[in-house]
Amino acid sequence: MLSYFLQRLSGACLVVLGVVSIVFLLIHLVPGDPVEIMLGESASVADREALRTALGLDRPLQVQYLNYLGNLLQLDLGTSIHYRQPVAALLQARIPATGLLAGVTLMLTVLLALPLGILAAVRHNTLWDSGAMGFSLLGVSIPNFWLGPLLIMVFSLWLGWLPVSGQGGAASVVLPALTLGTGLAAVLSRMVRSSMLEILHEDYLRTARAKGVAPLRVILHHALRNALLPVITLVGLQLGALLAGAVITETVFSWPGIGLLTIESIQSRDYPVVQACVLLISVTYVMVNLLTDLAYAWIDPRIRLGVHA
């Protein structure tokens, strides 16, 4: 287990270093002079040079890179040009909102996908099955920047049940979470279904049924537990899609999280903040994947021992 752990950890570290390098290079991709674009044409020469020095853009590339890495190690993400405060503090203020949204969405996704997938598998090739899979196909095909406005239209404007946007009270998280979660629930329910279908024909389930175990208990206790293994990996992978989707969903609902901050800072040309947001989201994704892999190996010894079933 320890060697597997170290191997995965060092792999993740390399990937993170690569991610940091790409994020560092992003600012150098800006066509023209990034300082001029950030400050606008009306800025004085003194201001420009001050910003150039502050961002270190006047130094050679490799010095900038090493400085960037060094600062990152001290969790120094630079200073926001727009807000004039440390980027780290900005992120800190926005993380709880995204965390709340992601948590509720994940919960909603699982609550939606598990029953749907199980139902579709147990009632294989019936109307239940095709209904659940129809929902799934629809869910994958609806982009969240359209689902969001649709939900607002129906539940906020016509029915008046839920607030249109912003964060305030428990009700305000419902529509964003639903918007963000539908696509994930669609993918996940497919996975639950196919994984359950594979397992429902296993001998030990027939044995359980023959012993007279109640049907519901056979499904939930005997089948689902084993079917969940591949599902866990998918949930880990999906968290990435969720974080990326949050950028659009938070924009739709003016949800004050990291995603909205990303878009706001792109619009205000606050490049240090853009870099930090992209870095935070990606590194979170890498970490979650690492943890998923480790959890998976911990649950299933075949993986950490490198034995193929």
Place this chain on the structure above:
Amino acid sequence: MIRARLPVLVLLVWALMALLAQQLPLAPDRIALEHILDPPAAGALLGYDDLGRDIAARLITGAQTSFMVAVWVVSLSLLAGTLFGTLTAYRGGWWDRIAVLVVDIFLAFPGILLAIALAGLLGPGIDNVIIALTVVGWVGYARLSRAQVLSLAHREHVQAAEALGSRRGHIIRRHLLPLMAAPLIVEATFGIAAVVIAEAGLSFLGLGVQPPSASWGAMIRDGTRYMLVAPHMVLAPGIAIMLVVLAVNRLGDRLRDRLDTRLINTTGGES
């Protein structure tokens, strides 16, 4: 039978709208102040938007945007990804190890996050959208073709060619690529759906094509400000996106069943 042809029909209409948009007598930018936010009626089947522009005309020019972007991004990504994945995997050793690391690094940016950042930094415009989405898109094809090469390289006909002393390029062209075509085509089909959504997403965020050029995503964004008075502004482009994406996904499913790519897919040793 009609059910089976529906996806093809939708995609045909999409392509025709895109290809004929220039030829049709459309005026997507003409402003008719007296019609601002008018709902659908006989003269304008989809109504007018907040500036009094004909939504049907803008929908057709928007089809052109999404079609163009989809064709370019998928072709470029397919080409770059397949080349990268095939060459490095077939060479093996350090080439392969470094290639896997590069792919892993690009995959560490979830979804279209990197495209959002790139499009945001490069500035709006259709060519920047294509660049941003290709930078994100090629990785999937690279990973797929690597897995394919790894499983195909042990096939007898490849080993026979190697034993006969065929050159590397020859083996890749004649013995590997033809067998990899089916799964790559299936992946590219699903890729179209992803790119259509991604382009519309970038445009929705204001990072796509520049106004007054039409894009379905930008139309949705404009529409969200008038949802109470003019829901048709959001509905029309959204339904268009969803129809295209549904059709592409159905087509991809059917292609996968027809070409039966699973046989090769499951043996790909993906770490």
